[in-house]
Amino acid sequence: MIHSIIKTQQSFSIVHGMPEPENDRDVVWLDVAAPTVEESAMLRQRFGIDTGSKNSSVTEDDSFLYMRSYLLTLDANEVPCFGHVTFVLGQQVVATLNNEEGFHQFSIALQRLNRKQANAQSPKEVLRVLLQVANDSADTAIDRIADELERSAKEISEISDGYNAQGKEMGVTDLLGTMRSLNETEELISKCVEAQLSLARAVRYLGGEVDNVTEAELQAVVNELAGxxxxxxxxxxxxxxxxxYxxxxxxxxxxxxxxxxxxVFTIITAVFLPPTLVGTFYGMNFAVMPELSWQHGFIYSMMLTLGAALLPLAYIKKKGWLR
Known part of the structure; x- marks a missing residue:
């Protein structure tokens, strides 16, 4: 799919597909997504643009500079997504090539070009606007991730307090779910950093194409974009x-x-171990057991068992191990 952005005297307009051959000189930007074989051949024939995959992140030929970038944006469901886009810079036209039709990185670029037409009079200026749009989209996506992290921080705070809204104690299972979510977020943030490094490389190469003498104003805004x-x-x-953290x-x-x-289980074991020992003694088959003939022998054995349980419990409490 090809979208051609044509500059007229009044504004920038979009043409779905390739323009008429007589309008090729007015094309300033070609937005190409998952091109067919016929579209790729037409781009090469009419503009000299090669849509094939490149072995390096930055390549160039006699007419164009190709900069492959890994970009970040939000999809239709406001979920961060990534895509590979190749920026193609020529003397007369700029092109953006990607192999995914659903990756709409530059949906607002046309509105920005129309709003500030004075800043898009050359292919380099148009490319600067496209890179600015890519950076703004990444910033919005990272803000969305930051909001999700704030919610995760609140969940962790609730878990650390020990109880949820229903008064039920939150345990290891709740933490495992939160940890899994954080691991996914860490991987997502790592991709965001990678995307920004890739975008910074494209901005740096654009700055290398700008003439500091004749294009001093453009150089200033490119430097600002780099920042x-x-x-x-x-x-x-x-x-x-x-x-x-x-x-x-x-x-x-x-x-x-x-x-x-x-x-808890250690304390339970320590408390019930002495009563178990007492019960073991009375479970032995001795011929002479005087407590069996006592009037209050049963109560005595129960008190002995209770005392054997309370003594270690009192010791544990005195040591402060119950806190």
Whole structure:
């Protein structure tokens, strides 16, 4: 699928498919998604653009510079998604190539081009706008991930308090679900960092194509864009560190809860071990057991058993092991 963005005297307009051959000079941006064999052949014939896969992240030929990037955006369900996009920079036209029709990274680029037409008078300026849109989309997606982390932090706080809204104690099972969610978020944030590094490389190569003398104004905005990309990357790093902190917090809570469970069973064992020993004595088949003939022998044995249980319990409490 090809969308051609054509510049007229008044505005930028979109043509679904390839434009008429006489309008090729007015094309400033070709948005190509999962091109067919016929579309790829037409792009090569009319514009000289090669849609084939490249062995390197940055390649160039006599007419175009190809920059393959790994980008981040939000899908139709507001879920972060990733896609590989190749930016193609030429003297007359810019193209974006991707192999996924559902990856709509530059859906708002046309509106931005129309709003600030003075900033999109050359292919380099158009590419700068496209890279800015990609960076803004990544920033929005990372903000969405940050919101999810805030909710995870609240869940962890509730688990650390020990009880949920229904008054039921939250245990290891609740923590395992939270840990699994954090692990998925860590992987997602790692991909976000990778995407920003890839985008920063594309911005850096664009800056290398700009003439500092004749295109000083464009160089300034490209440098500003490079700073914005670094800022979003630092935001992703910060969220990654936050995920690590939450993972450590969950691990510590998990260890504490497991230790508490082991402590409870240890105390139960310590309390019931002496009564078990008393019961073992009275379960022996001796010929002479005076307590059997006592009037209150049963009460005596029960009191002895109770005392054998309370003594270790009192010792454990005195040591503060019940806290």
């Amino acid at each position: 914005d990309v670094v800022g979003v990357k630092e935001h992703a790093y910060f969220e990654h560190e936050k995920v690590r 939450l993972q450590n917090a969950v691990t510590n809570i998990l260890n504490i809860k497991q230790n508490q469970i082991v402590k």
